[in-house]
Amino acid sequence: MSKSSVLEPRATAGGIIGQLFMWGWLLLGLVPLLFIAITSLKPEGIVNQVPPAWVFDVTLKNYVTVMTGGQGTSQGFGQLLMNSAIVSVGATALTVLLAVPAAYALSMRTFAPRKKISGWILSTYMFPPIVAVIPIFVFAGKLGMMDTYAVLIIPYAAFNLPIAVWILRSAIVQIPFEIQEAAMVDGASHWSTLRQIVWPLLGPSVATVSVLTLVLTWNEFLFALSLTRSDAKTAPVGLQEFTGMYGTEWGSITAAATLVVAPILILTILLRRRMVSGLTFGAVK
Numbered sequence: 001m002s003k004s005s006v007l008e009p010r011a012t013a014g015g016i017i018g019q020l021f022m023w024g025w026l027l028l029g030l031v032p033l034l035f036i037a038i039t040s041l042k043p044e045g046i047v048n049q050v051p052p053a054w055v056f057d058v059t060l061k062n063y064v065t066v067m068t069g070g071q072g073t074s075q076g077f078g079q080l081l082m083n084s085a086i087v088s089v090g091a092t093a094l095t096v097l098l099a100v101p102a103a104y105a106l107s108m109r110t111f112a113p114r115k116k117i118s119g120w121i122l123s124t125y126m127f128p129p130i131v132a133v134i135p136i137f138v139f140a141g142k143l144g145m146m147d148t149y150a151v152l153i154i155p156y157a158a159f160n161l162p163i164a165v166w167i168l169r170s171a172i173v174q175i176p177f178e179i180q181e182a183a184m185v186d187g188a189s190h191w192s193t194l195r196q197i198v199w200p201l202l203g204p205s206v207a208t209v210s211v212l213t214l215v216l217t218w219n220e221f222l223f224a225l226s227l228t229r230s231d232a233k234t235a236p237v238g239l240q241e242f243t244g245m246y247g248t249e250w251g252s253i254t255a256a257a258t259l260v261v262a263p264i265l266i267l268t269i270l271l272r273r274r275m276v277s278g279l280t281f282g283a284v285k
Contacts, residue, residue, distance in 0.1 A: 040255035047251040062255035077256055080238040087149055091156035092213040095164050103168035104194050125162040133226050147229045156217040164209040171205035207271050215264055235260045
């Protein structure tokens with residue numbers, strides 16, 4: 001019997017154990033989300049019951065209250081979700097539009113300082129966003145941009161741009177340079193090469209960058225709390241309104257939390273293959 005045939009059962013057993021561990025860890029991480037979703041469907045009388053009640057009459061009253069604007073809330077949660085969607089999509093679009101040409105420029109072999117600039121761009125991702133809140137607040141007030149979508153979209157794009165550029169640059173480097181050279185020999189400009197050759201091959205990496213930016217901007221709280229009041233207030237800021245001096249409205253806050261988590265969770269599940277492909281493709285070099 002060969003040595004490889006002896007080791008094969010062990011490798012198979014190890015793989016099964018690893019998969020079971022990963023699935024168990026994943027299910028354990030989903031327990032809080034499942035508990036929040038179940039609590040959001042409970043009637044008002046048993047939502048605070050300890051120990052929790054697992055058998056109850058399912059109701060959507062908490063969702064209706066949240067979406068229409070319940071007691072103690074400034075506006076319906078539907079508008080806050082719409083604000084979050086506009087800000088997140090706007091920041092994602094701006095990030096991708098700026099990151100793709102920047103990554104392409106930093107991948108060009110004729111650009112000598114590309115490695116140093118790429119390292120510097122990635123290092124700016126370590127910059128803590130909290131220190132920028134006060135300067136942005138002051139400038140936004142002077143420019144009359146407080147409580148607008150732009151005052152959130154621009155900083156969000158700026159803080160997500162470094163990691164987006166790095167992922168896309170790593171992906172572009174993996175594309176054979178001979179393809180770009182052939183296009184340029186045929187008379188294509190850099191913009192034409194980027195648009196017709198490079199861009200179609202960046203689908204998985206662009207999906208990865210888009211989902212990462214969406215998740216980070218959708219869940220961001222500090223800037224939205226500091227720079228908005230009502231017109232551009234986002235859903236994470238609205239969650240705090242369900243906690244007051246007389247206690248927490250657990251039914252409403254769990255319903256609102258479910259509405260905040262659900263879109264990103266569904267989007268991640270739908271694009272998981274492209275995300276994994278994009279991260280793998282851009283992490284080789």
